[in-house]
Amino acid sequence: QSALTQPASVSGSPGQSITISCTGTSSDIGNFNYVSWYQQHPGKAPKLMIYDVNNRPSGVSYRFSGSKSDNTASLTISGLQAEDEADYFCGSYTSWSIFVFGTGTKLTVL
């Protein structure tokens, strides 16, 4: 099971919107609505931001949203803020009842 593919980096200015893609296959993203997204600040544990494609856990800002089309999932952050600068990882349930993470994307707020 290979890691899901994410861009290595994305950037945006405060107030803008950015989108991070996460590409998998028909054995993971394409076959299930079970994509989750995690935010990780340096030296910290990851934090769940989105689960099951487009659901936000309690306490996560409405500025974070998720979507999916075919084998690609996306995380959109609107109204970009300095505190959003972090690494972001997607993850998906797979046909083998296991979980796989994405390669990770570094978000820089200019």
Place this chain on the structure above:
Amino acid sequence: QVQLQESGPGLVKPSETLSLTCSVTGDSMRIYFWSWIRQPPGKGLEWIGFVNDSGSTNYNPSLKSRVTISVDTSRSQCSLRLSSVSAADTAVYYCARVARYSYGLGMDVWGHGTTVTVSS
């Protein structure tokens, strides 16, 4: 407020077995799945496997031959054993709770992580 705390040796010799424990406080371990994840220095996250409260497991195929994850709900602990380690197993190891509200194994509570270095 549920909290997870990983513990174990920070240094393991090559070819030996890495053993870590995740202690859960603030909630019962029952009816949850518990995952282990690792992150090599400067790299991404790698899912190792999960165990449910009945002890059923599922592992990353790339690690399956070397990994054992178990749970002891009476002691509120989840354990990871990784045998025949090499330098490639050097990483920060996290335990995490799988959210009950997530069908897709989304992990909503994480420990702070513990650093394990494999070196002689």
